[in-house]
Amino acid sequence: MGEVLDERKKRILKAIIRTYMETGEPVGSRTISKYTDLNVSSATIRNEMSDLTDLGYIIQPHTSAGRIPSDKGYRLYVDELMQEKEAEIAEIRNLMIEKTDKMEKVLKKVVKVLASNTNYATMISVPQYSGSRLKFIQLSRVSERQLVAVVVCEGNVIRNQIIHTAEELDDETILKLNLLLNTNLNGLPIQDINLGMIARLKEQAGIHSDVVANVLDAVAATIQVDEEDLEIYTSGATNIFKYPELSDKSRASELISTFEEKQQLAALVKDRMAEEESTGVRVYIGDELPIETMKDCSIVTATYELGQGMHGTIGIIGPKRMDYENVVNSLKTLKQELDTVFGRKPEEPPDSC
Amino acid sequence: MGEVLDERKKRILKAIIRTYMETGEPVGSRTISKYTDLNVSSATIRNEMSDLTDLGYIIQPHTSAGRIPSDKGYRLYVDELMQEKEAEIAEIRNLMIEKTDKMEKVLKKVVKVLASNTNYATMISVPQYSGSRLKFIQLSRVSERQLVAVVVCEGNVIRNQIIHTAEELDDETILKLNLLLNTNLNGLPIQDINLGMIARLKEQAGIHSDVVANVLDAVAATIQVDEEDLEIYTSGATNIFKYPELSDKSRASELISTFEEKQQLAALVKDRMAEEESTGVRVYIGDELPIETMKDCSIVTATYELGQGMHGTIGIIGPKRMDYENVVNSLKTLKQELDTVFGRKPEEPPDSC
DNA sequence: TGTTAGCACTCTATAATCTCGAGTGCTAAC
DNA sequence: GTTAGCACTCGAGATTATAGAGTGCTAACA
Numbered sequence: 001m002g003e004v005l006d007e008r009k010k011r012i013l014k015a016i017i018r019t020y021m022e023t024g025e026p027v028g029s030r031t032i033s034k035y036t037d038l039n040v041s042s043a044t045i046r047n048e049m050s051d052l053t054d055l056g057y058i059i060q061p062h063t064s065a066g067r068i069p070s071d072k073g074y075r076l077y078v079d080e081l082m083q084e085k086e087a088e089i090a091e092i093r094n095l096m097i098e099k100t101d102k103m104e105k106v107l108k109k110v111v112k113v114l115a116s117n118t119n120y121a122t123m124i125s126v127p128q129y130s131g132s133r134l135k136f137i138q139l140s141r142v143s144e145r146q147l148v149a150v151v152v153c154e155g156n157v158i159r160n161q162i163i164h165t166a167e168e169l170d171d172e173t174i175l176k177l178n179l180l181l182n183t184n185l186n187g188l189p190i191q192d193i194n195l196g197m198i199a200r201l202k203e204q205a206g207i208h209s210d211v212v213a214n215v216l217d218a219v220a221a222t223i224q225v226d227e228e229d230l231e232i233y234t235s236g237a238t239n240i241f242k243y244p245e246l247s248d249k250s251r252a253s254e255l256i257s258t259f260e261e262k263q264q265l266a267a268l269v270k271d272r273m274a275e276e277e278s279t280g281v282r283v284y285i286g287d288e289l290p291i292e293t294m295k296d297c298s299i300v301t302a303t304y305e306l307g308q309g310m311h312g313t314i315g316i317i318g319p320k321r322m323d324y325e326n327v328v329n330s331l332k333t334l335k336q337e338l339d340t341v342f343g344r345k346p347e348e349p350p351d352s353c
Numbered sequence: 354m355g356e357v358l359d360e361r362k363k364r365i366l367k368a369i370i371r372t373y374m375e376t377g378e379p380v381g382s383r384t385i386s387k388y389t390d391l392n393v394s395s396a397t398i399r400n401e402m403s404d405l406t407d408l409g410y411i412i413q414p415h416t417s418a419g420r421i422p423s424d425k426g427y428r429l430y431v432d433e434l435m436q437e438k439e440a441e442i443a444e445i446r447n448l449m450i451e452k453t454d455k456m457e458k459v460l461k462k463v464v465k466v467l468a469s470n471t472n473y474a475t476m477i478s479v480p481q482y483s484g485s486r487l488k489f490i491q492l493s494r495v496s497e498r499q500l501v502a503v504v505v506c507e508g509n510v511i512r513n514q515i516i517h518t519a520e521e522l523d524d525e526t527i528l529k530l531n532l533l534l535n536t537n538l539n540g541l542p543i544q545d546i547n548l549g550m551i552a553r554l555k556e557q558a559g560i561h562s563d564v565v566a567n568v569l570d571a572v573a574a575t576i577q578v579d580e581e582d583l584e585i586y587t588s589g590a591t592n593i594f595k596y597p598e599l600s601d602k603s604r605a606s607e608l609i610s611t612f613e614e615k616q617q618l619a620a621l622v623k624d625r626m627a628e629e630e631s632t633g634v635r636v637y638i639g640d641e642l643p644i645e646t647m648k649d650c651s652i653v654t655a656t657y658e659l660g661q662g663m664h665g666t667i668g669i670i671g672p673k674r675m676d677y678e679n680v681v682n683s684l685k686t687l688k689q690e691l692d693t694v695f696g697r698k699p700e701e702p703p704d705s706c
Numbered sequence: 707t708g709t710t711a712g713c714a715c716t717c718t719a720t721a722a723t724c725t726c727g728a729g730t731g732c733t734a735a736c
Numbered sequence: 737g738t739t740a741g742c743a744c745t746c747g748a749g750a751t752t753a754t755a756g757a758g759t760g761c762t763a764a765c766a
Binding site for chain 2: 140
């Protein structure tokens with residue numbers, strides 16, 4: 001496994017992968033002989049290809065066909081062979097500059113543009129709190145027995161919920177509650193705020209009214225991050241039809257299902273986040289993916305930062321022969337773009353709080 | 354076009370459609386002769402089928418094949434022939450009884466369950482304001498130059514937005530703004546609140562500060578319903594692979610795209626809403642659909658009520674040979690279920706405001 | 707020793723052909 | 737009006753033929 005390929009073998013492997021990326025068909029020795037500037041005959045290439053096959057970098061689908069890259073081959077390509085390339089994602093940059101009132105909308109647009117630019121399927125996860133702190137919390141009465149709880153976190157993510165109360169709360173009580181909540185909870189990391197904490201709060205404040213206690217519980221529920229609920233937007237699922245190796249009925253159906261369900265994508269992203277070195281771009285090839293239905297795919301992911309510890313993941317899903325150069329570079333650039341746009345809103349100077 | 358079919362022709366047409374629903378293959382005269390209890394020979398059926406073909410209710414894909422129903426045939430079936438049937442959607446009912454904290458989650462679950470129950474693709478539109486009135490509005494400061502605007506409408510739909518200000522607003526100004534907004538806007542239909550209205554408001558209140566004016570504009574933007582933005586959840590798009598007539602590559606790709614994009618679905622739902630008789634279940638067959646890519650599909654929709662004038666649409670998309678009885682009945686029952694669950698929250702008595 | 711031309715061989719994809727059978731429409735008898 | 741009978745049609749699937757891309761090997765060459 002630990003072989004080192006000589007220069008020529010590497011160049012041939014690279015040429016095979018490049019060609020296969022374009023055509024999606026097994027690559028023959030003659031093609032490589034012409035495609036490269038090695039100036040060797042197809043026979044020589046054949047010999048080298050035979051070696052590469054033995055070493056496991058390329059595969060022969062059947063005796064009299066050309067070769068296609070193996071997972072191992074792609075891996076070497078991604079790790080060593082491919083070159084950095086200037087990616088032009090002007091469209092995305094422009095889109096970002098438009099007024100970005102709702103993050104949700106921006107994310108949806110980003111995946112969409114990325115999908116149509118790359119011709120692969122794309123996904124983006126809505127940033128998670130992860131260490132973000134509570135910035136502001138407020139209860140207001142909207143009608144006799146209904147309150148609205150509004151919670152703002154660092155990164156300006158807002159959550160809210162209508163709370164129904166058994167009896168009407170007077171203004172004074174609501175005011176007290178707001179004071180209690182803000183003085184005790186502001187600045188705390190979201191994760192630390194749970195029902196138990198709220199219970200302690202109730203004790204300290206000497207609250208005995210059932211109604212108020214229930215309201216506090218509801219507030220806690222509002223604040224809490226739904227662990228299950230990592231939201232993901234996807235786009236361009238049907239791009240997989242552009243790659244014959246993925247688009248036979250059963251495979252396509254499974255793939256698109258996985259895409260539609262999103263749970264497995266979410267799991268992948270979550271694992272991804274747990275890893276220490278969570279910055280930068282990462283490539284999963286075929287079997288490296290934990291998702292059964294995607295054994296024939298590759299996924300390239302990047303994590304983008306929102307400032308204040310919030311971050312999300314953006315990913316591109318395509319066939320193993322996806323254009324890694326372009327994809328990796330697109331993601332790198334896009335990641336920077338997202339970091340900038342979200343990190344500091346364009347219409348305001350960098351936040352100091 | 355205005356022919357009246359005799360009883361036997363109707364029974365034969367019905368049998369053809371039923372059989373075709375099951376098999377998806379052209380139906381022959383012998384099959385019908387055995388399938389029905391008409392006790393006539395296949396030759397007789399052939400004669401009748403020939404008539405039905407002339408009348409346009411069934412189609413012959415090619416000379417020596419059986420018949421398949423035409424759009425006109427399906428239409429007659431839906432309008433006259435099919436029987437009401439007891440639908441069992443116990444699963445959905447149970448799901449509804451679970452605590453339904455976030456409407457969004459319920460809707461997502463509903464489409465999912467419906468899709469897996471029916472084996473068709475499903476969609477549901479998030480209820481629109483449509484005549485709903487503003488109930489409560491509040492600006493709060495979350496940090497030096499950031500405000501959060503919270504808007505609650507009848508039906509307890511909440512919108513919110515972070516507003517960035519050029520300079521810090523003092524508490525008094527914010528208080529004044531809240532007063533101004535609430536006294537002038539509460540109870541007004543959402544549609545009536547637009548930038549022009551806010552402008553008049555500014556004049557009346559004698560506001561000249563640019564900062565405050567900008568905040569008001571942002572509030573207006575928050576309130577406003579984004580006409581484009583009818584949100585739709587879908588599920589079971591890959592169910593179309595279960596129907597060979599829809600699942601050849603190009604068609605499937607287009608269909609799923611339409612599904613993923615959702616814009617066209619949204620347009621359909623919007624048209625649907627505009628119609629006067631917007632209650633009850635409606636069936637679109639093939640060419641009756643305004644969506645080019647869905648000419649080979651049928652869609653059954655139902656509108657559900659949320660009380661206070663808000664309503665959404667739920668739809669099932671399948672092949673023309675979909676099981677209309679089941680689908681229509683499922684939707685009818687589900688519609689009632691949704692009306693009840695959303696109309697009055699389980700944990701509170703019916704609202705009186 | 708590495709490179710190359712040449713050639714027989716393999717295997718798939720595509721097209722061409724054949725065959726079967728379901729289904730029709732028509733006719734004539736009931 | 738219904739039915740049996742029968743010749744005819746046409747597509748789906750199986751079968752076979754054909755072409756060509758690509759390989760592996762051998763022998764010659766630098």
